[in-house]
Amino acid sequence: MMREHVPDSRPSAPVGKGAIHIEQVVKVYDPDGAAVLAVDHCSLDIRPGEICMIVGPSGCGKTTLLNAIAGFHSVNSGSIRLDGEMLCGPGKPKAAPGPDRIVVFQNGALFPWKTVLENVAFGPVMQGKLGRKQAYEKARQMMADAGLSGTEHNYPGELSSGVRRRVEIVRALMNDPKVLLLDEPYRALDSLTKSVMHEALLEIYYKNPVTIFFITHDLEEAIFLGHRVVIMTTRPCKPKKILDVDIPHPRDYGVLTAPRFRELMDETIEAVHEEAIKAFAAGEKEG
Amino acid sequence: MQVAARTGQDADYTALLKQSMPFQVVSNDLLQAIVGASRRVSFKRGDVIYEHGEHASDLYVLIAGRVEHVLGPGAAAANIMRVLGPGEVFGWAALLKSQPYRLAKSTALEDCECMVIDGKSLLRILEREPETGNVVMSRFATMITRDFTVPQWVAQVHSLAHRAQTQQLTGIALTMFRLSKWLRSPRPYLMVTGFALFIGAWYLAVEVWKLPRFEQLPGPTSVLKEWLSKNPVYGTSLFTPEYYLDIWVSVRRVAIGFCLATVLGIPLGLILGWSEKFKQYVFPIFEMLRPIPVLAWVPLAIIMFTGLETPVIFLVFLASFYATALNTMLGVESIDESYFRASFCLGASRWQVFRHVVMPGAMPYIFTGLQISMGVAWFSLVAAEMVSGEYGLGYLINNSYTTVRYPTIIIGMATLGAVGYVTSALVRLAGDYLMQWRVRELALGGNA
Numbered sequence: 001m002m003r004e005h006v007p008d009s010r011p012s013a014p015v016g017k018g019a020i021h022i023e024q025v026v027k028v029y030d031p032d033g034a035a036v037l038a039v040d041h042c043s044l045d046i047r048p049g050e051i052c053m054i055v056g057p058s059g060c061g062k063t064t065l066l067n068a069i070a071g072f073h074s075v076n077s078g079s080i081r082l083d084g085e086m087l088c089g090p091g092k093p094k095a096a097p098g099p100d101r102i103v104v105f106q107n108g109a110l111f112p113w114k115t116v117l118e119n120v121a122f123g124p125v126m127q128g129k130l131g132r133k134q135a136y137e138k139a140r141q142m143m144a145d146a147g148l149s150g151t152e153h154n155y156p157g158e159l160s161s162g163v164r165r166r167v168e169i170v171r172a173l174m175n176d177p178k179v180l181l182l183d184e185p186y187r188a189l190d191s192l193t194k195s196v197m198h199e200a201l202l203e204i205y206y207k208n209p210v211t212i213f214f215i216t217h218d219l220e221e222a223i224f225l226g227h228r229v230v231i232m233t234t235r236p237c238k239p240k241k242i243l244d245v246d247i248p249h250p251r252d253y254g255v256l257t258a259p260r261f262r263e264l265m266d267e268t269i270e271a272v273h274e275e276a277i278k279a280f281a282a283g284e285k286e287g
Numbered sequence: 288m289q290v291a292a293r294t295g296q297d298a299d300y301t302a303l304l305k306q307s308m309p310f311q312v313v314s315n316d317l318l319q320a321i322v323g324a325s326r327r328v329s330f331k332r333g334d335v336i337y338e339h340g341e342h343a344s345d346l347y348v349l350i351a352g353r354v355e356h357v358l359g360p361g362a363a364a365a366n367i368m369r370v371l372g373p374g375e376v377f378g379w380a381a382l383l384k385s386q387p388y389r390l391a392k393s394t395a396l397e398d399c400e401c402m403v404i405d406g407k408s409l410l411r412i413l414e415r416e417p418e419t420g421n422v423v424m425s426r427f428a429t430m431i432t433r434d435f436t437v438p439q440w441v442a443q444v445h446s447l448a449h450r451a452q453t454q455q456l457t458g459i460a461l462t463m464f465r466l467s468k469w470l471r472s473p474r475p476y477l478m479v480t481g482f483a484l485f486i487g488a489w490y491l492a493v494e495v496w497k498l499p500r501f502e503q504l505p506g507p508t509s510v511l512k513e514w515l516s517k518n519p520v521y522g523t524s525l526f527t528p529e530y531y532l533d534i535w536v537s538v539r540r541v542a543i544g545f546c547l548a549t550v551l552g553i554p555l556g557l558i559l560g561w562s563e564k565f566k567q568y569v570f571p572i573f574e575m576l577r578p579i580p581v582l583a584w585v586p587l588a589i590i591m592f593t594g595l596e597t598p599v600i601f602l603v604f605l606a607s608f609y610a611t612a613l614n615t616m617l618g619v620e621s622i623d624e625s626y627f628r629a630s631f632c633l634g635a636s637r638w639q640v641f642r643h644v645v646m647p648g649a650m651p652y653i654f655t656g657l658q659i660s661m662g663v664a665w666f667s668l669v670a671a672e673m674v675s676g677e678y679g680l681g682y683l684i685n686n687s688y689t690t691v692r693y694p695t696i697i698i699g700m701a702t703l704g705a706v707g708y709v710t711s712a713l714v715r716l717a718g719d720y721l722m723q724w725r726v727r728e729l730a731l732g733g734n735a
Contacts, residue, residue: 123633126633158728
C-alpha cells in the first residue's frame with residue numbers, strides 16, 4: 001500500500017542532503033555456477049534526512065542492497081544515485097566506498113587496537129581533512145555531546161556493547177556524512193540496552209539530521225525509529241509495502257504504548273509474517 | 288529503622304555478596320572486608336529507605352525482603368519502577384563522582400534487612416585490588432547504563448571507572464604489587480612442588496634405586512656438584528669461562544637468525560596476507576619448502592655457506608622464518624572484513640589501511656608466531672651445532688657425549704632450557720608492551 005497523497009500532518013523529514021535514488025537494481029550471486037537472484041529490479045527513493053527502516057526476513061537480500069549503496073558489492077544492472085550523483089549504474093557496476101555514506105556494522109567495527117579517541121578521529125585524520133590535534137579536539141567535543149566523555153582513552157574492548165555502538169555512530173558523524181547505513185546494529189544487544197540505544201540514536205539524530213538507512217527485522221524498532229518503514233519481499237528482494245509512520249518526531253519511549261503505534265504494528269506484522277513464512281519455506285540461510 | 292546487633296553471620300553475608308552481580312569477581316578476602324565495613328539495618332514494611340534528592344552516601348545490599356525502587360523525575364529510563372529482591376544492590380548513586388544525591392526513591396514493601404556500606408569506604412576497599420575493583424566498577428557502570436539514558440550520569444560512571452584505572456600503580460610499584468600478589472597465590476608453591484617432584488623422581492630413579500638403564504645417567508647431586516664446582520671434574524661449570532663462551536655463542540647465533548627471520552618474515556607474511564595476487568605467486572613455493580625439516584638442509588647449508596658460523600645461522604633463520612611468515616599471513620587473514628570496510632568508508636587509502644588495520648590487526652598472530660619462531664630457533668640451533676660448528680650449547684652437549692662427560696650433558700641441557708625460557712619470556716613481554724589494548728581486554732575478561 002503506497003501512500004499516494006502526502007497529507008500535511010505527515011511526519012516531514014528535515015529537508016537537506018542525502019537523497020538516495022535506487023532504480024531497478026538487480027543483483028545476482030553466482031556461487032558454484034548456480035545463479036541466485038538476491039535483488040530483483042528494486043526501486044526505492046529515500047528522502048533526504050529521513051530515517052528509513054528496511055524490514056524483511058533474514059537473508060532476504062536487504063544487506064546486499066546496503067552493500068551496493070556502501071560500495072562493497074557491485075550490482076548487475078540498475079543504478080543508485082546520491083543527491084543526483086551516480087554511485088553505481090551502467091558502466092560503473094561498483095560504487096567507491098567513501099565518507100559520504102558510512103556503514104555501522106552488525107557486530108561493530110571499532111578498531112580494537114585504537115583507543116576510543118583515535119577511533120573517533122580516524123576518518124578526518126585519514127582523509128587529511130583535519131590535523132591530528134584538531135581531529136582529537138572535534139572528537140572530544142562530539143563525544144561530550146553524545147554523553148560519552150570519560151571513555152576517550154579506553155580501548156573498545158573495555159566498554160559495554162551499548163557504549164561501543166554509540167561511539168561507532170559518533171565516529172561516523174565526525175565525517176559529516178550524507179547517509180548513515182546501519183546494518184542491524186543492535187541485533188546482538190539485549191532488549192534493555194536496545195531501548196536505551198534507540199533513544200540515544202534519536203537524540204544524536206535530532207542534533208545531526210542525516211539520512212539513515214536502517215536494516216532491521218525488529219518491527220518495534222522499525223516503527224519506533226522510522227519516518228517510513230519499507231517491508232521487503234523475501235529473496236529476491238524488492239519493496240512489498242511502504243508504511244508512513246505518522247507519529248511526530250521527536251519521539252520517546254512513551255510512543256510504544258500509544259494506540260497509533262499498536263495499529264501500525266498490526267498493519268506491519270501481517271505483511272512481514274507472510275514473507276517470513278515464504279523465507280522459512282525456501283530455507284534461506286540467516287545473515 | 289533500627290540498627291541490628293552484629294550477629295556471627297558474616298560468612299552468610301559474604302556468600303550473599305558473592306552472588307550479587309557486581310561482586311561476583313571479588314576475592315573472599317575483599318568480600319569479608321566489605322562485609323566488615325558494613326552495617327546491618329532493618330526496615331519495617333512501608334518505611335522509606337531514601338527519598339529522591341536526598342544526599343547519597345550509602346550503598347545498599349538487600350539481605351531479605353522486597354524493596355520498591357522508583358526512579359525520580361528526569362531519569363529517562365526504560366523502566367521507571369522495579370521491585371528488588373534479596374541479593375540485589377541499590378543506591379549506587381553513592382559511588383558516583385559528583386552525584387551525591389539520590390536518583391530514586393526506595394520503599395520497603397515488606398519487612399526488610401539490608402547491608403549498608405558507605406560508598407567511600409567501598410571505593411577504598413576496592414582500591415586494594417585495583418584489577419578486580421575495576422571490574423566491579425565497570426559492572427556498576429553497565430548496570431547504570433542499562434537503567435538510564437541520561438548521558439551526564441552515564442558519563443559520570445565512566446569517568447569514575449576510568450579514574451580507578453589511572454590510579455593503578457605504575458612502574459616498580461606495580462611490579463612489586465604483582466609480585467606480592469603472586470606470592471600470596473598458590474601458584475609459586477605449586478610450581479616449586481612440581482620441580483621438587485620432578486627432581487625427586489630423577490634422584491630416586493638414578494641415585495637411590497639405580498633402576499636398569501637409569502644407572503648410566505648422572506644423578507641430580509653429581510650434576511649440581513659439577514655445575515657449582517670451582518674445579519669441575521669434566522671442565523664445565525659456573526666458574527669456567529668456556530661455559531659462558533658456549534652460552535654467548537649460542538645466544539648470538541639465535542639472536543642473529545631470529546632477528547633476520549623477524550625482519551624478513553613479518554613483511555613477507557603481511558604482503559602474503561594482504562595481496563591475493565602475490566600470494567598466488569609465492570605461497571605454493573613457500574608451502575612446498577616449508578615441510579622440509581631443517582636437518583635436511585644441513586648439507587646444502589654447509590655447501591652454500593663458507594665458514595662455521597654462517598651455515599648454523601642460516602639454519603636457525605630458516606626455521607624461524609617459516610614460523611614467523613606463516614603466522615603473520617594467518618594473522619592478516621584473521622582480521623574481520625568489517626574493519627577493512629569500515630576504514631574504506633572512513634576514507635582511508637590502501638596504504639593507510641595497511642598501516643592502521645593490517646599491521647595492528649595481525650599483531651596478536653605475529654607474536655604467537657614469534658613465540659613459535661623462538662622455540663624452533665633453539666631447536667634448529669642445537670641440531671645445527673651438533674652437526675657443524677665450534678662452541679655453543681649444542682656443540683657442548685654433543686661433544687660431552689663423545690668424550691663421556693655425562694654430567695656436562697645435563698648442564699648443557701638445563702642451560703638450554705633456562706636460556707630458551709628467558710628468550711621466550713622476552714618475546715612475550717615485547718608483545719604485551721606493543722599490544723596494551725589486548726592486555727587490557729584480556730584483563731577485563733579475567734584471563735590475565
